[in-house]
Amino acid sequence: MPSPTILWLRRDLRLSDHPALVAAIGRGGPVIPVFIRDGQVDDMGAAPKWRLGLSLDDLAKRFEEKGSRLIFRSGEALDVLLKLVEETGATAVHWSRLYDSRSIDRDSKVKSALKDTGIEAVSHEGHVLHEPWTVETGTGGFYKVYTPYWKAVKDRDVPEPEATPSTVPAPDTWPSSETLEAWALGTSMRRGADVVARYVSVGEEAARGRLGSFMGHGIHSYSDERDRPDHDGTSRLSQHLALGEIGIRTVWHAAYRQLHDKGGAGPETFLKELVWRDFAWHLIHHTPHIRDTAWREEWAEFPWQKDNAEATKWKRGLTGEPIVDAGMRELYVTGYMHNRVRMIVASYLTKHLMTSWRVGHDWFEDCLVDHDPASNALGWQWSAGSGPDATPYFRVFNPQTQAEKFDPDGVYRKRWLDVDASDEAAAFYDAIPESWGLSPDDAYPERMIGLKEGRQRALDAYEDFKN
Ligand SMILES: Cc1cc2nc3c(=O)[nH]c(=O)nc-3n(C[C@H](O)[C@H](O)[C@H](O)COP(=O)(O)OP(=O)(O)OC[C@H]3O[C@@H](n4cnc5c(N)ncnc54)[C@H](O)[C@@H]3O)c2cc1C
Known part of the structure; x- marks a missing residue:
């Protein structure tokens, strides 16, 4: 049997529309999904860290439904991955790319160190519609203004989402895992957690439900309603997209179909908002200081x-x-x-x-x-x-x-x-x-x-x- 592949999950907490997962399964051997609690997770704000814990809990159940598990480990990502490789005999690590400088630094080190030890290390598309370096101005630079960015990408092909795998092949023995309970990712929320919990919607299934109902009703009045905080006029997909509980390609194609089938201002305005998200990742990739100091x-x-x-x-x-x-x-x-x-x-x-x-x-x-x-x-x-x-x-x-x-x-x-x-x-x-x-x-x-x-x-x- 081919050797195991480690699937390192970060902001891609779903099973569908997941090129890295499909590639890991495609190698033919068992797949070992892992989430690593590293310094980036520890540095998250109170609410997003708590929300991450809910998402991981949900994802672990989804992997179990597919005959698999989600392994939790903490430490420096590279150390954790090298140790897992040694423990499991894995010969490859696959993950979905991120584009902020801290992730790029970490992931580049991981990639070169794994390759140095003869491990296949592959990063995949999927977090954004278009990789930040593929959208270039006429002079070969990056975009600093949204409207020309939108014009550059609006007619580009977006790959169709990958289907959800029917099973995720498991190893004969699983490596040990820490627990979410021990991680206590919600600690800093204190008493706020019980209140905010009434409002969150968690996980891939919930995300798909939201997408479905928004495509059925909200999208056609979106351009009139999206600015009204007193109305329920937007998709409310942001918490799902932030953690990758739903793939951006899935959302794009659903809205694109509405535009194609029924037309109107709503679907196009919605597609433009999805492109604002891509534009933000385009900018953080090309000008990482946007997060810390004045961009101008x-x-x-x-x-x-x-x-x-x-x-x-x-x-x-x-x-x-x-x-x-x-x-x-x-x-x-x-x-x-x-x-x-x-x-x-x-x-x-x-x-x-x-x-x-x-x-x-x-x-x-x-x-x-x-x-x-x-x-x-x-x-x-x-x-x-x-x-x-x-x-x-x-x-x-x-x-x-x-x-x-x-x-x-x-x-x-x-x-x-x-x-x-x-x-x-x-x-x-x-x-x-x-x-x-x-x-x-x-x-x-x-x-x-x-x-x-x-x-x-x-x-x-x-x-x-x-x-
Ligand atoms: C000061 C400020 C801070 C913001 N911080 C965040 C943040 O931390 N996380 C976040 O997801 N959005 C942020 N936004 C953008 C926007 O407010 C939210 O994406 C939106 O309110 C989410 O609600 P929705 O999912 O119903 O959006 P919808 O209107 O239904 O839009 C669909 C999706 O498009 C994307 N989108 C929409 N508007 C924007 C935008 N202006 N910029 C980037 N992407 C957009 C989001 O992924 C959103 O889920 C911020 C905006 C401002 C002005």
Whole structure:
């Protein structure tokens, strides 16, 4: 019998549409799926790490249904893989590629060290629609602006998703595994976990269910509804896509079929949003500093404040600006925030509060169950004005006007702020740490800063900065 293949899983926690899994099975021998808790996992924010644990639990069951197992090991990825190779007699390691600098550094070292010991080490496509280096401008560079990027890829072929394998061949004896219980990936969520758990949807089957219902109903009204936080108008696939519980090719083809069969603005707008995700990975690949420092280097000098008391109120939904506070509470209770509201709260923090986008970026990284390193970095730098294809700094969102336009009847704000009328608003007080000292009986706070005053302060700072 051919020797075993190790399948190293990371942000590809599914069985369908999985080129690395198909290739591992295709080698003919047993497949040993492994997830490694390395430094990258330890450094994840509280909510995404907890959400990862739920996903791994689900995936382990799916492997069992296929006659296989998911092995859990912790340590440096290379050490773990070399040890597994030695223990199992595996002659190959396969995985799905990632494109952020930390993953690239780790994976390159793993690849060359495995090859040095005569082990086949193969990375596969599948995390994005188009590999970042395959989309080039006319002069051979990478794209820094979304619209030309979209034009470059919109008619490109996307490979059809691979089918789910009927079985995953098992070795005669399994290597030992640590347990998710011992890993306790949800520890930092503390009491928030019970509340956020009511809102998450976990695993491949749930992801496929969501995709199916969105293709059946939501996609055709998507272009009209996607900006309305008071409506259920988006796919809610982000937490699944972030961990690869559903393959992006699967989502692309489903939407593409809708465009082909029924036409209309909805499917095309949705495909464009999927391409924003790809664009984010394209940028993090070509400009890895997008995650840590101002993407436009001159913006490193902008007089943003570091973390501060006003930013703390922003995090806790206590700014006195209802749409901002509603968004921040939605985030804390559900681990999710509507895209329109993400843009509003990001503009408010970086402009009205003149606080660095890094503060918001790091808070989102801690709180979002759909945290994605590429989309989060792009979303923040875009909103702050320091990023690629960014909204200009002088375009300051007025949260009140935004609220009137996108939450015209106040339904969203009521849902997250009115504790007497809404269980979800009340749940905020169950989720937050007791150390915040907040009670549902507290009066809603006064505005921290006048909207005109905050806007003017930001514009004055921008004028000084330009000159
Ligand atoms: C400040 C800020 C931070 C953000 N952080 C994240 C993050 O950590 N993780 C994340 O997945 N998205 C992030 N986004 C993008 C966007 O808000 C979410 O992808 C979207 O709200 C998810 O909801 P949905 O799945 O219902 O999206 P839908 O509207 O149904 O879109 C479908 C999919 O397209 C992708 N997508 C949609 N909009 C964007 C976008 N603007 N940028 C990149 N991809 C997009 C997502 O994968 C999404 O699941 C951020 C946006 C901003 C402004």
